[in-house]
Amino acid sequence: DAGVIQSPRHEVTEMGQEVTLRCKPISGHNSLFWYRQTMMRGLELLIYFNNNVPIDDSGMPEDRFSAKMPNASFSTLKIQPSEPRDSAVYFCASSFNGGREQYFGPGTRLTVT
């Protein structure tokens, strides 16, 4: 059984470039969450979708961040333009009907130089 799939696993980019992170949730799960992990703040919820609709994006730090879920099996988190302070590990997680036990992907480690 495939878990949550994220790509790429590592991304190194220069300041000002656009970055797109991708996520495929577990089949059958209809809730999807994007998190950012930093040493200072731990895991922060950025946005979550239910049935492909964004429900709460209050955690999105700035207008430079945007997320989409065009269908039940794919979501993207885009940062444009990227800045060095965006460097972090970004996790995607999914659950069934907003269930509180979420299943996490392996994360994307983003480094912005």
Added chain:
Amino acid sequence: DQQVKQNSPSLSVQEGRISILNCDYTNSMFDYFLWYKKYPAEGPTFLISISSIKDKNEDGRFTVFLNKSAKHLSLHIVPSQPGDSAVYFCAASGNQFYFGTGTSLTVIP
């Protein structure tokens, strides 16, 4: 403003002894609490949870205790094993979902 706090960034315990990881929260509206375990280069995995209507939940070597009046929960692992070495995240949910900053547990053989 951290609504869920794990004040100990790290903890070392001898194999076979008890590990106690602590977590404090600020919002009395949280009604469900979870612990996740994270190994390096992997995503967090769900470990154990507790509803706010309970004060204890046990699953094998893992027990979570909830003290609502103190807004405090703890995870007990007994006996601790080297494979338990990981980062443990506490999480709380109500209308939103909040994670703590994690505690890195090292179990010394």
